[in-house]
Amino acid sequence: MLGAFDVRRGGETQIVTYAVLTSSDTGSAGKRVDTSGDAIVEIMDGAGHLLGERVMLPDDFEQLVEQIKTWCGNIDVVLTTGGTGLSSRDVMPEVTRKVIDIEIPGMAEAMRAESLKVTNMAMISRAVAGARGSTLVINLPGSTGGVLDNLRVVLPVIEHAVEVLQDRQAGSHPN
Numbered sequence: 001m002l003g004a005f006d007v008r009r010g011g012e013t014q015i016v017t018y019a020v021l022t023s024s025d026t027g028s029a030g031k032r033v034d035t036s037g038d039a040i041v042e043i044m045d046g047a048g049h050l051l052g053e054r055v056m057l058p059d060d061f062e063q064l065v066e067q068i069k070t071w072c073g074n075i076d077v078v079l080t081t082g083g084t085g086l087s088s089r090d091v092m093p094e095v096t097r098k099v100i101d102i103e104i105p106g107m108a109e110a111m112r113a114e115s116l117k118v119t120n121m122a123m124i125s126r127a128v129a130g131a132r133g134s135t136l137v138i139n140l141p142g143s144t145g146g147v148l149d150n151l152r153v154v155l156p157v158i159e160h161a162v163e164v165l166q167d168r169q170a171g172s173h174p175n
Helices: 035-046 061-071 092-099 105-116 120-124 144-170
Strands: 017-023 050-057 077-081 129-132 135-140
Touching: 017 035, 017 061, 035 050, 035 077, 035 144, 050 061, 061 077, 061 092, 077 092, 077 144, 092 129, 092 135, 105 120, 105 129, 105 135, 105 144, 129 144, 135 144
Parallel strands: 017 050, 017 077, 077 135
Antiparallel strands: 129 135
16 A cells, blocks of 8 residues: 545545556566556545556657547546656657647646655656646656655645636637
8 A cells, every 4th residue: 555645625526537658668568567557546546536547658759649649538637657757768748748738837846846855866857747628647757656756746736627627628719
């Protein structure tokens, strides 16, 4: 057990549907267990949210873009893990920027600030958060500890962010 995260603060709680996308060459080749994806599921399920789908793909830009696009509009939140570092195969921030309509820099800034209290390595995280239509997309690190530290920061605002995004989409006007 990774620890309970109770983000309900009175009133009604919205059940959020979410998907987990793990970006890992070694994991997709069956050479690594997806413990960071497991951590996301445990935390989100523990908060009362509903897993829609979970996929592990290699660090391939086009495959990752297509997977996120497939979920957008059908899932409330896409949580990615892995691919946020500095290696040549770490492409998740670029993938996310390609897919999203709006960036939500405060989420990524808050995750980095909180993680910096635990490790100086947080300075080299390139995680991005944003939205495509009514779907929230959040990049998380590829480690279990990184997922715990980062998801703990944004979990209390996910329900509200989804609600606002859905209202924004419902009120949008065609151009």
